[in-house]
Amino acid sequence: MADEESIEIATAPKGRLSTRAIAMPADTNPFGNVFGGWLMSQMDLAGGTHAYRRALGQVATVAVEAMEFHQPVFVGDEVSCYTEISKVGRTSIAVRVEAWVRRHGGNDRLVKVTSATFTYVAVDGDSNKRQVPAEG
Secondary structure: OOOHHHHHHHOOOOOEEEEEEEOOHHHEOOOOEEOHHHHHHHHHHHHHHHHHHHHOOOEEEEEEEEEEEOOOOEOOOEEEEEEEEEEEOOOEEEEEEEEEEEOOOOOOOEEEEEEEEEEEEEEOOOOOEOOOOOOO
8 A cells, every 4th residue: 555645745636526425334344444346436426427417418337447545445534536537539438536535533634545537438318329419
């Protein structure tokens, strides 16, 4: 794991704040750390919300690229997901998602815990691919 201090100094959240949640006891493994799958689902919600707005409608997750966990997430941590669109194709949208935490009972310093690129495809009401509208 990377040093918490070096991650915080080296970077700051990129993109817009898309979701925020508090890690709860039901989200943890027997050792008190939040499941990676819970964190990934929070990130997917954030990326999907951003992609939905850009696609002007429903999107489906089709891929997640290179997720590495830098720091654990604990019960009571405030998890914030920041998103930015990195690529728009004919039917797909790639969204870079960063997850940062504000430690429960700590100061206001944010700590980056993971990041990944999520790819979504725009779909119609029948779950068929559709074209992403031009940005306007």
